[in-house]
Amino acid sequence: MSIDVLIPESVDAAAEAYGDGRDVTVVGGGTIVVQLMTQGWLRPTRALMLSKAGLSYVRKSGSAVTVGAMTPVTDVADLFAPLGPCAANVGDNEIRAQATVGGNLCAPTPPEHPSGDLQGPLLALDASVRSTGAGGESTETVEEFLTHRDARLVLDLSFEEPVAGAFAALDRPHAHHPTALAVSAVKAGDGSIRLAATGAGPTAIRLSSAEAAADDPEAAGQAALADADLQDDALASAWYRERMLPLLVQRVLNEIKEV
Numbered sequence: 001m002s003i004d005v006l007i008p009e010s011v012d013a014a015a016e017a018y019g020d021g022r023d024v025t026v027v028g029g030g031t032i033v034v035q036l037m038t039q040g041w042l043r044p045t046r047a048l049m050l051s052k053a054g055l056s057y058v059r060k061s062g063s064a065v066t067v068g069a070m071t072p073v074t075d076v077a078d079l080f081a082p083l084g085p086c087a088a089n090v091g092d093n094e095i096r097a098q099a100t101v102g103g104n105l106c107a108p109t110p111p112e113h114p115s116g117d118l119q120g121p122l123l124a125l126d127a128s129v130r131s132t133g134a135g136g137e138s139t140e141t142v143e144e145f146l147t148h149r150d151a152r153l154v155l156d157l158s159f160e161e162p163v164a165g166a167f168a169a170l171d172r173p174h175a176h177h178p179t180a181l182a183v184s185a186v187k188a189g190d191g192s193i194r195l196a197a198t199g200a201g202p203t204a205i206r207l208s209s210a211e212a213a214a215d216d217p218e219a220a221g222q223a224a225l226a227d228a229d230l231q232d233d234a235l236a237s238a239w240y241r242e243r244m245l246p247l248l249v250q251r252v253l254n255e256i257k258e259v
Contacts, residue, residue, distance in 0.1 A: 069102025221246030
C-alpha cells in the first residue's frame with residue numbers, strides 16, 4: 001500500500017494540507033505513530049509530516065506560556081511543575097528529543113495501554129489548545145480537545161504558570177514504557193486546585209471529586225477513585241492502580257501545600 005506523504009513548509013500550508021482531517025495521519029516526532037504503523041494498528045493513506053511547518057517554539061510573556069505543537073518534549077522538561085517533571089519522565093533522552101508536545105497530546109489509545117503522558121499536566125494547567133480542521137481554526141480547553149483529538153491538527157498550546165505545581169508517577173524499570181499511572185496538581189492564583197491523572201482512563205482525566213476534598217489529602221486520595229476508570233493492561237493491573245492512585249494524589253497535594 002502506497003502512502004501519499006505531505007511536507008508543508010508553513011503553518012498555513014500545514015492547515016491547507018490537513019483540510020478536514022479525513023484520511024490524514026499526522027506525523028510529529030513519530031515516536032508513537034510510527035510504532036503503531038509498524039504494529040499494523042494504524043494504516044495511513046496520507047501522512048502529514050510537520051517537521052518544516054514552523055511549529056516548534058516555546059514563547060513566554062510574563063506568566064503566560066505558548067508551546068508549538070512540534071516542540072520537542074525535551075524543550076519543556078525544564079519548565080515548572082507539573083509539566084516540566086512530567087516531560088522529563090517521558091521515555092529517555094532520545095525519545096524526548098524526537099517526541100513532540102502536540103504528538104504526545106494527540107496520542108491515540110492503543111489496545112495494550114494508555115499513552116500521552118503530557119495530557120495530565122496540560123489538563124491540570126487548564127491549557128488552551130489552538131487547532132485547525134473542519135470548520136477552520138479554533139481554541140478550546142484540553143478537556144474539550146481530547147474528546148476529538150483525532151480530528152484536529154494542533155498548532156500550539158497556551159497556559160499560565162501556576163502558583164505551585166506537583167507531579168508524581170509510578171516508577172517503571174524500563175525507560176521506554178509510557179507511564180502506568182501519574183497525577184498532576186496545580187494551585188492557581190486564586191487558590192483553587194486542579195488535579196488530573198494519566199493511566200486512570202483511556203485519556204487523561206480530571207479528578208474533580210479529589211479536587212473538592214483537596215484540603216484533606218487523605219480524603220482526596222480516596223475520592224479520586226470515583227473519578228477513575230481503572231483497567232488492566234500491559235503496564236499495570238486495575239488492582240494495583242486502585243491502591244496507588246490515592247497515594248499519588250496525597251503526595252502531590254502535600255507537596256503543593258508546602259508552597
